[in-house]
Amino acid sequence: MLPNNLRQPAIDGNTIDSIIRNVNQVHQAIQKQDAELATRLQDAANQAIGLHDDSNEAIRLQDEANEAVELQGTNQAVQVQDADQAAGEGVEGSNMTLIRNLENALYLLKRNLKYMVSLQTDVETELNKQLASLKPVDKRLEPDGNMHTSLTNWIKHELEDVTKKLLDFISKVPSKQKKKKASPDYQDSDAGSNRRHILCLPAIHETEDLKRLSVFRQVRDQYQELSPEHQICLLSFSVFPENREVNGTMLMYWWIGEGILPVIGAENEVKTILDNFKEKKLIEPVENKRKVEPSSYKMTPFVHSSVVLISTEIGIFDIYHKGNMPTMRKSFLNKVCLVEGSSNQPEAKRRGMDADHIETVFNVSERFPDFTCKWFSKESVLEKNKQMLKVLHLGRWERTNHRIQIEMDSRRGMESLSSMRKLRFLSFQGILTIKSLSFSARKLRELIILDLRGCYNLENLPKKIHKLQNLVFLDLTGCDTLEGIPMGLALLSNLEVLKGFVVSHDRETACDLIALNRLLKLRKLSVTIDREGFGLDTLIVTINEFNALEKLKVRWGNRLSRSIINQQKKKLEHSSNPGVEHRLPRKLRKLDMQRFPHSELPEWLQPQNLNGLEKLHLRSWKHLTGFGDAPGEPTDLCRLKGFDKRPGEPTNCCVKVLRLNYLPKLKVDWIDLTELYFPKLTFLESTSTGITLSACDGDGIWRSDI
Template sequence: MEFEIEKKLCLLSFAVFPENREVHRTMLMYWWIGEGFIPVEGAGESVREALQVFTDKKLVEPVQERRKVAPSSYKMNPFVHSSVIHLSQKIGLFDIYHEQKRPSMRQSGLGKVCLVEGSSAQLEAKAKKMQSPDQIETVLNVSERYPGFAFKWFSEFITKPLQKSVFKSLRVFYLGRWERTQKRIIEVPNPEIMKYLTFMTNLRLVSFQGISTIRKLNRSICKLHKLIVLDLRECSDLTQLPEKIESLHSLVYLDMTGCYMLEYIPMRLASLNNLEVLKGFVVSDTAYEGVACTMRLLKRLKKLRKLSIEIHRDDLGVHQLMEDLVMLKALTSLKVTWRKNLNTVRAGKPDDFKKIESLPDQLKKLSLQRFPHEQLPTWIHPHKLLHLKKLHIGGGRLLKGFGALPEKATECSVEALRLTSLPRLRIGWIEVKKLYFPNLTFLEKYDCPKISLTPCDGNGIWRSDQDDQ
């Protein structure tokens, strides 16, 4: 009773998940933004603050993982969970669980519908049996593998142009999976999705995470002018985005992580002026020049805070890449993955690029996967990393070192260092901790046979807080 209404709703939202199941913070953030439980501006901080309050009051438990610097998933114990279910039913927020019965799909008094396993066999799955579809605010897939029937609830209005206003209540369409694991494969006929999205013009959140049958998003999704979050994670068959994607002018979060079949990103994406988080951006091969968005165009996204990039070219090294990215003055987190082996003749050598002296001061997290060079450019040498807090270099079969060994400890600010699959990197623990990274509090070392004498455990993890115990 101490909480304001928004925090009450955030806590009661745990009622839809099975007890003791881990829920990731990103999923909660996307969902709570769509519902309006937290503001769009500063959403990440709002989620962390709410979860910390719940943790302090023993209402949720952070999931401790040794490989994580800090917890990113949370769960609720059975006693609290049963109380939350009772309270959510009492106020009409969610209506899933009933005494001595399996979870079932019902529209709650506040317009929330949760799809559960076997929903498609219920009478309510039929369009004529779903009462008041115009009052549905949220459709959330809890455990259903074939959720396509949810579109049919609105089918009777498709042929009635004057009735399009019935969709005014629908703000959250979370059809994909919420779990981080890939055990639940979800299938929805691609034409069904595109047919009905056109009419859901008040949506704030669309999630198709893990739906394997989506091959392309066509122009129908461009009608969603109020859309804030578009979650396409793990849509493994997705090959194409709509060319007129700039119509999504309210979009703040675009997550395409794991969409490895994407051929290119449309050029007009660079016109999404409100975009703050862009994950899974594809730097396509030269075959798509003239239609694909380039790194140079990305400089227009002045609000971009987090960016992850997939490079599908053999002539784009870390040097050319950063020449464009240093212009993103709001960028705090960057992940780059090279999907092709670099053609060093075409890409040039580190000494060929003199423009960059250091990483941008505001950049706090940097991940370089399948790093293609033998040496780090000088502006990533530890003595230049005066503001970076987290560094991950992985899959670099050529990388040999971190630059010249300093005579005394650098002023490097990196606290969390991950080194994975670097077979040629030769260095000792004394050099890592005492000279290169003196502020280190966390180290992950995996498949790096020439990094010697580290105090890492059997899983390749070292943490300073446990080292002192």
């Protein structure tokens, strides 16, 4: 029975914070009632583990014990419900079942509200940033509202950049939309007048004159000079619309899935390939002055049309047809590309596509791609050995402009995963309707890449995720509603890149950050910390044994206790555990830290101790005031001459790329910053910081080579 003060909770104001407080009160009351049952379940799990010394074996037994407890609890709940219906008794057991359901509902509500609060904070920060970027535009306007002709292009670029970033945030807000029922026949009129029709104009590659142009001959000659693997890499650009930004990481994932790139050294290999294409003027890097190196590329219309024509003649992709809009077909080389309207084609039916030899399914622009899963269901695939699917990319491929919102029935779409035994690359990126990854995903023993980036409503991962022993890349970026990452994740011995790991204490059985030190190959890690009291001291002690780690990104959430700030006023955090070594991992080259409330850097993070770090990004440290003691000591002579410090020796800091964003209390002189603190600096991005006499341009960018 709930306490009297919680039976009719009053929400004091229509705000998210008040709802969270009330939900927490009810949630805590139910958890208090359920403490005895939770203790019994934990005892059962402990008995299952026994006294095993092998930590990996213990994690495996804990995982299996948890599944057994869940299954037992489910069966008991069903039995109680059946008994109540049969005998009209067992009211107490029925109430307990209702309490369980209420607890689960409240927990999910709590996680969703927390996500919305976090999103609200991010949106506010981004709006302030974009408002600051618009001020220079306003200043360059004439008093009468006109602008100089020479500034038109610059202002257009600034406004486009602001619009892109705001659209990214809009796409993260969940919206409920209903899918129209697909017509059995594929006709333009089937979708009704409400459907956005595709305007199909004659494409350059459809004309015979294209082959007579010198640009086509150049593209063809350069194509023929490439190795067979690199030829396929070039032709893969044909599936994307012309002049559209294509992210290099996405291309790397795709090419690894196809077997074109080796897993080891794939990042260097894809850079070599793209640089080669760039030198041949087959692609162009997307210029972004805030990036040291380009991360996205595009293809100009004439080159794109030439590549499309070559691709169609060879039969690697079959999308474009003369006089018609793009359609979904299986190419001669067993690759299928989904385009807008594919779900309405006859081939979208269960028996509409011969799936036995399909190697690739790539979604270019289809909003409802879950029909493809019917092709690979147990009923459709008669012989599992014939199933050749290696790449299943149903999610979004664009990182910036989210032109479509992809939706799918996750429960129905996941059922066919168990038959995809040869799958190497699986992507559901940006599909908001996915709430869990099917238990059958554990059968994807050859899976190398699992891309769940931007699945903002994802709540569960398979508990037996440790079965994916070939997994190398796991991207959970933006999956902040995860109820807990299974402990089996720490058993993925081949994992090299893990993005979006969440540290919280909502589930005692969830994988903790310290367990990841078993991942001996882990090179890249991004973490969101949503646990009270988990500060820099705890972080550095946890990660200093990550011996292979090269890149680390850490973001603190909204639950970081303010007690850390109060403790810092009394003593520096790094001195709280004097017996433990405080140092960054030896191979770490890039460190990105966001939203931490310290006003001072701990000693291990001060510039003089960053001997191996090459890239440092500090963002939204609202209380940070400086980088520690600057080299040199104050003297009376210096004060008489108007200087605070006499010239000192530069530090041994190796940081070349420094990003300082939204550090409103930071006060540092430009000379001290670039000649004493960071003497090897070649690139600086600075926004909303107190750098005096800064040499940065109007966008807050400085490069040593300009």
